[in-house]
Amino acid sequence: MNALRGLENLGRGTVRAVEEVGYLGALLAESLYWLFVGPFRKQPVRVEAVFQQMRQVGVNAVPIVLMLAFGVGVMLAIQGIHTMKTFGAESKVVIGIALSVTREFSSLIVGILVAGRSGSAMAARIGTMVVNQEIDALRVIGINPVRYLVAPALVALLIVVPALTVLADIAALFGGAVYTSLDVGISLAAYAQDTADVLTVDDVMQGVNKAFVFAVLIALIGAANGFGATGGAEGVGKVTTRSVVMSISAIVMADMLFTFFLTR
Amino acid sequence: MNSEREAVIRVRDLVTHYGERQILKGVSLDVHAGEIMVIMGGSGSGKSTFLRFLLGLHQPTSGSIELLGQDITQLDSQGMYELRKKMGVSFQGGALFNSMTVGENVQLPLREHTELDDATIEIMSRLKLELVNLGGFDRLMPAQLSGGMVKRAALARAIAMDPRLLFFDEPSAGLDPVVSAELDELILKLRDALNMTIVVVTHELDSAFKIADRITVLDQGDILLVGTVEEVRNSDNRRVQDLLNRRPREEVIDPDAYMARLTDTPLNEL
Ligand SMILES: Nc1ncnc2c1ncn2[C@@H]1O[C@H](COP(=O)(O)OP(=O)(O)OP(=O)(O)O)[C@@H](O)[C@H]1O
Ligand SMILES: [Mg+2]
Numbered sequence: 110m111n112a113l114r115g116l117e118n119l120g121r122g123t124v125r126a127v128e129e130v131g132y133l134g135a136l137l138a139e140s141l142y143w144l145f146v147g148p149f150r151k152q153p154v155r156v157e158a159v160f161q162q163m164r165q166v167g168v169n170a171v172p173i174v175l176m177l178a179f180g181v182g183v184m185l186a187i188q189g190i191h192t193m194k195t196f197g198a199e200s201k202v203v204i205g206i207a208l209s210v211t212r213e214f215s216s217l218i219v220g221i222l223v224a225g226r227s228g229s230a231m232a233a234r235i236g237t238m239v240v241n242q243e244i245d246a247l248r249v250i251g252i253n254p255v256r257y258l259v260a261p262a263l264v265a266l267l268i269v270v271p272a273l274t275v276l277a278d279i280a281a282l283f284g285g286a287v288y289t290s291l292d293v294g295i296s297l298a299a300y301a302q303d304t305a306d307v308l309t310v311d312d313v314m315q316g317v318n319k320a321f322v323f324a325v326l327i328a329l330i331g332a333a334n335g336f337g338a339t340g341g342a343e344g345v346g347k348v349t350t351r352s353v354v355m356s357i358s359a360i361v362m363a364d365m366l367f368t369f370f371l372t373r
Numbered sequence: 374m375n376s377e378r379e380a381v382i383r384v385r386d387l388v389t390h391y392g393e394r395q396i397l398k399g400v401s402l403d404v405h406a407g408e409i410m411v412i413m414g415g416s417g418s419g420k421s422t423f424l425r426f427l428l429g430l431h432q433p434t435s436g437s438i439e440l441l442g443q444d445i446t447q448l449d450s451q452g453m454y455e456l457r458k459k460m461g462v463s464f465q466g467g468a469l470f471n472s473m474t475v476g477e478n479v480q481l482p483l484r485e486h487t488e489l490d491d492a493t494i495e496i497m498s499r500l501k502l503e504l505v506n507l508g509g510f511d512r513l514m515p516a517q518l519s520g521g522m523v524k525r526a527a528l529a530r531a532i533a534m535d536p537r538l539l540f541f542d543e544p545s546a547g548l549d550p551v552v553s554a555e556l557d558e559l560i561l562k563l564r565d566a567l568n569m570t571i572v573v574v575t576h577e578l579d580s581a582f583k584i585a586d587r588i589t590v591l592d593q594g595d596i597l598l599v600g601t602v603e604e605v606r607n608s609d610n611r612r613v614q615d616l617l618n619r620r621p622r623e624e625v626i627d628p629d630a631y632m633a634r635l636t637d638t639p640l641n642e643l
Contacts, residue, residue, distance in 0.1 A: 150451065234472075242468035246530075249428050250482045251457035 133329045136255065140263050140328075143256035152253070154260040162265030166227040170273060174219060178277035181214050182206065182284025189285075190292055202293070203303040206285040208312060212372075215277035216270075216316040217364055220323035223270055224356040228331035231262055232352035235335025236345035244336075259332045266324035274320040278313065319367050323360050330356040378405040380439075381538065381570050382427070387436035389426055396422045398594040399436070409564055409571045411581045413605075414591035415616060420574045421465060423591065424542055427572065428462060429453060440538060458486050461531035465542040465574075467523040469515035475502070475526050476511030482533045501529040505559060521552040525559075532563065539563065539571045545580045557583050578617065582606075590616065 147153050189202035235258055238244050244254050286300040295303075334352035338344045382404035389397040396419050404410045412420050426433055429445045437444050443456060469478050479498035483489060489497070502511055505525040510518070518526060524544060531539060544560065545553035557580050563569055575581050581588060581602075588605045590597040592612050598605060605613065614620070633640045 150454075152454070237471070241471065242464045242466055243470055245425075245428075245430055246462070246464060246468040246470070248430060249457060249460065249462040250485060251454045252481075252485055 129333070133333055136259060136329050136333055137263075137325065139255045140260040143253065143260045144264065147256055147260075152256060154256055154264070158257070158261035159264045162262050163269055165230070166223060166262075166265055167269035167273060170222065170226060170269075171276065174222060174273050174277050175280045177218050177222065178215060178280035179284035181218055181277075182210060182281035182286075183288045185209060185214070185281070186285040186288035186292070190289065202289060203285075203295070203300060204307045206289075207282065207304045207308050210281040210285065211278050211308060211312045212315045213364075213368070215281055216274045216319040216323065217360070219270060219273045219277050219320065220327070220360040220364075221357055223266070223273070223323070224327050224330075224360060225353055227266070228327040228356045229349050229353045231328070231331035232334040232338075233345055233349045234258075235332055236338030236348045239336060239338045240341055240345060254336075255332075259328065262332070263325065263328040266328045267321060270324040270327070271317045271320040274316050275313070278316065315367075315371055319364060322363050322367070326359045326363060327356050330359060380404065381406045381441055382410075382572070383437075383439040384427070385437045385439075387423075387426060387438065388434045389422060389431070390434050391422075395434075396594050397426070397433075400591075400594075400596055402589060402596065402599065404570060404572060406570055407564065407568055408586045409560065409573065409584050411585035411588045412572065412574045412591060413576060413578075413581050413588055413616070414597075416576065418591045419594045420576075420591055421542055424540055424572070424574050428460070428540060458534055459537045460540070461534065461536035461538070461569075462540045463524070463527040463531040463542065463544070465546065467515070467527040469518075469523060469526055469530070471515050473515075474511060475507065475513050475515065475518065478515070478526060479511070479530045479533050482530065486534060498529075498533065501533055502526070504532070505529045506555070521548050521556075524548065524556060528556075528559065532567070532569075535567060537569060539569045541571065541573045543575055544573060545575060545577045553577070553580060554583075556580075560584050592616075 143152070144154055185206045186202065189205045193202050193205075235244075235254075238247075238254075238258075247254050247257060282304060286297055286304075289295055289300060290297050331352050334348040334355070338348045380403040382402070384400060384402045387397050387400040388395065400423065402410075412423060414420050425431055427438060427440070429438075429448075433446060437446055439445070440456060441459060443452065445453065445456065448456065469475070470481070473481070476495070476498050479501050480494050483494045483497060487494070499508070499511060502508055505528050507522060507525055507529060510522070510526075515523060515526070528541070528544075531541070541560065544556045548556070560571060560573065561584055564571055573581075573584065585602055587599060587601055589599045590605065590613055597610055597612055598608055600608070606617070608614065629640060
């Protein structure tokens with residue numbers, strides 16, 4: 110009996126998950142529709158809204174991104190030097206740092222940070238608007254909520270998350286360089302030269318490409334949760350939390366798949 | 374009556390559901406040009422629901438809704454977009470955009486639908502705010518307004534485009550009698566000055582009798598009566614009289630159904 114109920118719940122959960130993924134797909138399609146077709150129907154996505162979002166999501170996140178990425182670089186250097194010592198190959202640490210920063214860590218750190226800062230803010234903003242009937246008010250004025258709220262955020266994230274990722278690359282490499290030069294005694298110039306020798310455009314692009322995918326995930330999951338808000342302030346709080354947990358999970362899963370297919 | 378006048382809103386056999394639950398059970402109604410139609414009824418009778426369907430916010434289960442000659446249940450999104458320029462709505466809670474100033478709220482429909490320059494749009498929005506006695510408040514945020522001011526600001530936004538159809542959910546709910554009387558005056562003024570057709574949802578009797586040309590009484594998803602103020606006052610329908618005299622409903626209790634609800638088992642299994 111209990112097993113049956115468990116199975117039933119699992120079934121229901123699966124249906125809901127599939128529905129949810131379908132909804133995310135529909136949101137993406139609708140956002141793209143407004144971005145590309147909207148201007149021809151005199152209902153463009155407003156450029157000012159994109160810039161406003163870019164400022165909130167991007168510019169305001171720069172200091173914390175720099176700090177976190179620098180910390181990750183230092184951490185990788187400490188760990189790398191410790192590991193390499195056993196082989197007596199401390200100087201090879203540069204390769205390890207360069208590759209793991211650009212291919213893995215920068216985009217992941219930026220993705221998680223932006224999901225926590227901006228994905229949640231988006232869910233809260235849209236959720237509050239649902240609860241206050243502001244979304245209905247937009248619709249009766251003739252303003253499509255996806256065009257007005259989701260499309261600008263999607264564009265902003267698609268620009269900002271990759272940009273922040275490149276910035277994080279630089280900060281993390283710098284962090285690694287500073288620690289390595291102090292510990293192993295390689296000069297910063299030599300470190301930079303070594304890094305430039307091993308890094309290829311492909312390595313950097315792998316991180317950047319992931320960043321594009323993360324941006325889409327953060328925007329859609331934040332918006333979908335916001336539109337799903339019901340029942341007052343408490344409901345908004347719930348979907349906000351849910352959007353953070355969901356988008357970070359989605360980012361880690363997507364990262365895993367990416368790495369699996371691109372690294373082997 | 375008035376059959377020669379143009380019906381700008383024409384609803385036929387409207388049936389609507391929220392999930393499984395049927396809310397409106399086949400509503401038909403005509404509203405004529407330049408008329409103030411008040412929709413009355415007890416709490417939960419389906420007034421706000423009716424309004425939401427009139428606004429095209431949901432797709433009905435069956436039936437048709439014609440606004441200004443166009444059936445909005447069939448209309449494509451571009452047609453709906455054009456139609457919305459001629460409709461204004463003030464929601465029960467105001468639904469002002471909290472991230473914008475009062476002035477920006479009123480300007481939004483103009484920015485969306487017209488090519489006017491900023492200065493003109495600002496002047497037009499201030500004119501509308503003056504009209505609802507909120508002159509000089511355009512820089513405030515919605516959170517800084519009182520309940521009555523929110524309703525008036527929402528009204529200013531609703532009439533920003535000089536719509537032909539104005540919908541107003543509960544103008545006087547939660548307001549003191551003086552402010553609510555002022556809003557009634559304002560609604561009459563709008564109809565007379567701008568010749569709008571106005572649909573007002575309310576359960577305040579005084580207000581309904583003061584502004585209505587005709588009244589529609591909704592009860593549990595059905596129309597009980599459509600008539601002039603006099604006709605409604607003199608109606609001998611019990612439910613209408615209950616509503617007018619604020620008498621509690623005397624519902625006949627079906628013992629089986631009651632038992633089924635209490636024990637949460639379907640009737641046929643009892
Ligand atoms: N979003 C919704 N989902 C499900 N049921 C709803 C929803 N909105 C309203 N209902 C139900 O529809 C019925 C009619 O509600 P409605 O809000 O139209 O009543 P009303 O006449 O406006 O009442 P009031 O005077 O209290 O505002 C109620 O029984 C309510 O439970
Ligand atoms: Mg209501």
